[in-house]
Amino acid sequence: MGPIRCRVVTCVPPWQWDPTCRRWPALTSEATRHHDRPCLHDWFNDVPPNAFYAGAVRWMSDRGIASGVTDDLFGPDEPIRWDDFATLLWSYATGATTESSSPLDQAYPRTDYEKAMDWLALEEVVPGPAVQDLAPAKYVTRAEVITFLHRLAAVTKTASREEPTPKDLYPERELITERPPFPDVADGAWYAEALDWAAAQRIVWWSPPDPFHPDQVVTRSEAAVYLHRFHNPPTPTPTPQPAADVVPGYSDVAGSTHEEAITTLGSDSVFAGTECGPGEFCPTDAVERWVMAVWLVRVLDGADPDPVSGSRFADVDPTQWWAPHVERLADLGITQGCATGPARFCPHDTVTRAHMATFLVRAYDLPPASSAGFADVAAGAHTANINALAASRITEGCDEAPLRYCPSHDVTRAQVATLLVRAKNREAVPDRADPPERPR
DSSP: OOOOBOOOBOSSSSOOBOGGGGSSSOBOOGGGTTTTTTTTOSSOTTSOTTSTTHHHHHHHHHHTSOOOSSSSOOOTTSBOBHHHHHHHHHHHHHOOOSOOOOHHHHHSOOOHHHHHHHHHHHTTSSOHHHHTTOOTTOBOBHHHHHHHHHHHHHHHSOSSSSOOOHHHHOTTSOOOOOOOOOTTOOTTOTTHHHHHHHHHTTOSOOOTTSOOOTTSBOBHHHHHHHHHHHHSOOOOOOOOOOOTTOOOOOTTOTTOTTHHHHHHHHHTTTTTTOOSBTTBOOTTSBOBHHHHHHHHHHHHHSSOOOOOSOOSSTTOOTTSTTHHHHHHHHHTTSOOOSBTTTTBOOTTSBOBHHHHHHHHHHHHTOOOOOOOOOTTOOSSTTHHHHHHHHHTTSOOOSBTTTTBOOTTSBOBHHHHHHHHHHHHHTOOOOGGGSOOOOOO
């Protein structure tokens, strides 16, 4: 019998994971992520609230631009067909509904797809010859999506029938006019101009050196994000800055074993913008992955990274002020993300003690070591890094009798502060001397 896999939810507010699932050496299986319906949702059951595309799908649904594959399923991972995408563009641009009072439509009823194709050809969003090559069941590629959106911009955002430039379409935005090319986009590619425009407008949310994959089929969730960004191009949010000459003090860390580490890092502005409330640090709260990225990059580099125009991770909005920290963490080889197809970072997931060991070993290039003898650390992806962290005297585990590391427990904000200080200074202060802190 293998490891127990579980995904436990409650059917009473607030919706949350059953924390007992994380207190044992158990694994979670995303294959059961939709088994919580119908008690947890009143919308599409296959659109997780924190998914990178959830806001875009909600926007399309609220505007009546698109519906799901069924009443309660959106089908986010399904590839989008040309008939659906054409209808999506037509409905967005014209505000059309499925019902028509036109006598002609009543006498000669046509499908929404037929109406959409007539409109797209008339407005030259899809050139006439290309219409013949677009079968309704054909899947749409990335290159095609950004090209159609580029041409649609001429119809919806300018009065002129001439090909628009990025400055024409969004004159209020300071555009990034020089950027490295995508490595898989050849000079003179038929979609290259549209791609330059889409990248400048941040409709494409990742950037070189990652490839563009022009022939990759677009999913329904990705199509929603493309159109939402086309409608409301994102603008970067500024990085929070602490007040000048002010050393932050937190009312909820006094007397804590971690107070010195928190104060030390706080005086270096490591926590700026990540506080949980005015004058509060919330030391026993779990750390989200985006917060960990901000703290670790600031400790390593001593400063915030430059803004980015895109992200290699599909679920990292490059307009978020912390997105550059995630990109920097990946550039340093400290993170590879949480999933692939597409690459994701899972910014709002919490960091476990096993994950933290791996982040610190990669960040400080800690040497490998023999087994530390933790009773609850079996062979796995993080085992070697846990042993290396222990050998470097950055941690001595979470408990004794038997000696344990608690790899599946969430690491707390206070613990991360102490681990960062110890890793930076290579101090040998055991973290198990703290009063027991359990995941919330």
